[in-house]
Amino acid sequence: MPFSLHFSPTPLITAPSPLSKPFFLVPYYHTLHAPKSPLCSSMEHALTHQGKQEAFDRRPEDSQTLPLGLRRDAMPSHVAVIMDGNRRWARLRDLPVRSGYEAGVESLRKIVEICCKWGIKVLSVFAFSSDNWFRPKVEVEFLMSLFERGMQEDTGIFFRENIRISVIGDLTKLPKALQELMVNLEEATKNNTRFQLIVAVSYSGHYDVVQACQRLALKAKCGLIEPSDINVSLMEQELETNCTEFPHPDLLIRTSGEFRISNFMLWQLAYTELFFAQSLWPDFGEAEFLKALLAFQQRQRRYGV
Numbered sequence: 464m465p466f467s468l469h470f471s472p473t474p475l476i477t478a479p480s481p482l483s484k485p486f487f488l489v490p491y492y493h494t495l496h497a498p499k500s501p502l503c504s505s506m507e508h509a510l511t512h513q514g515k516q517e518a519f520d521r522r523p524e525d526s527q528t529l530p531l532g533l534r535r536d537a538m539p540s541h542v543a544v545i546m547d548g549n550r551r552w553a554r555l556r557d558l559p560v561r562s563g564y565e566a567g568v569e570s571l572r573k574i575v576e577i578c579c580k581w582g583i584k585v586l587s588v589f590a591f592s593s594d595n596w597f598r599p600k601v602e603v604e605f606l607m608s609l610f611e612r613g614m615q616e617d618t619g620i621f622f623r624e625n626i627r628i629s630v631i632g633d634l635t636k637l638p639k640a641l642q643e644l645m646v647n648l649e650e651a652t653k654n655n656t657r658f659q660l661i662v663a664v665s666y667s668g669h670y671d672v673v674q675a676c677q678r679l680a681l682k683a684k685c686g687l688i689e690p691s692d693i694n695v696s697l698m699e700q701e702l703e704t705n706c707t708e709f710p711h712p713d714l715l716i717r718t719s720g721e722f723r724i725s726n727f728m729l730w731q732l733a734y735t736e737l738f739f740a741q742s743l744w745p746d747f748g749e750a751e752f753l754k755a756l757l758a759f760q761q762r763q764r765r766y767g768v
């Protein structure tokens with residue numbers, strides 16, 4: 464299929480629409496969920512940014528090409544990644560911690576590019592957990608600035624490559640400018656269909672389940688539902704992964720040789736296949752991603768049946 468460019472200036476001039484979440488039900492649901500402002504000028508600037516485009520340049524037939532052995536009909540729709548080992552990568556090289564995170568962003572860019580190329584529909588990445596707020600202040604501030612920089616630099620690519628960006632987590636804790644950037648980016652890319660990148664920031668599985676329960680409790684209090692109506696489907700409508708057509712990751716990859724889920728998407732991972740890679744995240748590239756996908760395609764998923 465020819466590589467198509469879907470960038471359109473429309474989102475820049477269209478009046479923003481309110482989010483679908485019924486914010487009137489959740490008083491503390493913050494200004495993020497109020498109607499959005501038009502895209503900020505820095506984003507307009509970023510839309511013309513060409514710097515990282517080369518990474519995405521490819522032959523038109525690439526979307527048809529899969530590495531040997533990888534089956535298109537068994538490709539996971541949704542891959543989730545715990546991008547672990549950035550600081551260790553830096554320390555091993557006597558580099559400052561921030562270089563590890565910067566290298567982690569480059570690795571993420573590579574994996575997004577591969578997902579687009581190989582036809583994976585959704586990639587969720589654990590970029591900052593609720594517990595990461597307890598890291599040294601300077602490190603937290605650096606990560607916040609990295610998210611801002613990364614998203615600004617890649618905005619043009621998201622449009623050109625028809626990529627939808629969604630952000631999940633308690634965004635109310637983020638710096639205001641970053642909140643605005645993320646919300647605007649989500650809104651502006653919400654109709655992009657080729658691929659969805661879900662960035663979990665200030666997120667934990669516990670947070671997600673608790674906020675979903677709070678929303679259901681409020682609905683019950685307002686008389687919109689009965690407590691006995693609450694079931695798996697209603698819960699899933701309130702989880703933050705309601706932003707995607709594929710809320711349950713088919714495959715979870717954790718890098719750096721740790722065998723933990725670390726409070727990521729606890730509900731959504733119920734039937735997910737797990738793959739633990741030895742590589743530190745900045746070293747995780749195409750070869751290891753392929754290994755994870757090939758392993759996934761060997762698995763027999765029975766869902767308890």
Ligand SMILES: CC(C)=CCC/C(C)=C/CC/C(C)=C/COP(=O)(O)OP(=O)(O)O
Nearest residue numbers: 546547548549550551567568590610613662
């Ligand atoms: C724009 C955007 C979405 C950027 C993502 C940047 C990125 C790679 C974030 C990961 C942050 C993080 C807390 C990783 C955990 O590994 P660690 O660094 O704590 O590793 P360690 O286990 O070696 O200490």
